[in-house]
Amino acid sequence: MSQSVPPPNQPYGQPQDGNPFAGQQPGAPFGGGPAPFTPAPPARNNIALGVVVALVAALVAAGIYGAIIGATKHEIGYAAVGVGAIVGFAAGKLGGRNPALPVVSGAFALLGVYLGQLLGEAIIISKQLPLSVTDIFFDHFSDLNTVWKEDSDFLSFVFFAIAAVVAFSTARKTAA
Numbered sequence: 690m691s692q693s694v695p696p697p698n699q700p701y702g703q704p705q706d707g708n709p710f711a712g713q714q715p716g717a718p719f720g721g722g723p724a725p726f727t728p729a730p731p732a733r734n735n736i737a738l739g740v741v742v743a744l745v746a747a748l749v750a751a752g753i754y755g756a757i758i759g760a761t762k763h764e765i766g767y768a769a770v771g772v773g774a775i776v777g778f779a780a781g782k783l784g785g786r787n788p789a790l791p792v793v794s795g796a797f798a799l800l801g802v803y804l805g806q807l808l809g810e811a812i813i814i815s816k817q818l819p820l821s822v823t824d825i826f827f828d829h830f831s832d833l834n835t836v837w838k839e840d841s842d843f844l845s846f847v848f849f850a851i852a853a854v855v856a857f858s859t860a861r862k863t864a865a
Contacts, residue, residue, distance in 0.1 A: 739784015743794050743860075746779035747772070747801035751808060754801065758809025766848055772805065773798040773852035777859025784864070791860040798856035802849050810837050 750772040757768050773795075780794040811825040811833055818825075825833055 734785030734787070736784050736787045736790065739780045739787070739790050740793055742783045743776050743780035743790070743797045746776045747797040748804070750775045751801040751804035754805030755808025755812065758806060759812025762813055764806065764809070764845060764848060766851065768805075769802050769848035769852045770855050772801045773855030773857075774859050776801060776852075777856035777861075778863050780856075781860040781863030784860075786864040790864070791857040794856040794860040795853040798852040799849055802852045806841075806845065807833055807837055810840065 754768045754772050758764055776798045777791070777794045780790045780797075784790040808822070808826065811822045814820070814825050814833070814836070815822045820829075
């Protein structure tokens with residue numbers, strides 16, 4: 690039984706056993722040598738980026754949560770968990786292990802749930818009045834907040850707590 694053994698110390702780019710790619714550096718283009726484009730490593734451990742992305746995630750999640758409330762006319766606990774998870778994941782993945790990020794994530798999750806509940810109320814009201822959701826939300830915000838206070842119950846505040854805890858723990862667990 691004979692095996693073909695490549696000669697020792699054969700330089701890169703030299704064919705071995707008839708394979709033109711055998712001596713090529715991993716990840717190098719066809720001619721060997723450095724790759725023409727090396728992607729930058731992902732941005733991590735950047736607290737400013739983590740805070741900004743967590744805020745954007747809170748606003749997007751608030752819109753989704755508000756749409757769910759407006760469509761169902763009920764607050765759904767899993768949606769509040771989703772708000773917290775989205776905010777915490779975004780902050781943890783991009784912000785890193787800074788100990789302030791879980792706290793900021795919890796605060797932004799509270800903001801996301803609050804704005805989502807207000808948006809849900811605005812959607813429900815807009816179906817009953819000849820006003821658009823944006824008119825209710827921006828032009829009649831104090832009235833909307835008063836209606837939200839009247840409609841809020843113990844369960845509404847449980848959703849706040851759930852979202853904040855989920856955001857805090859998710860930011861800690863996903864921090865890279």
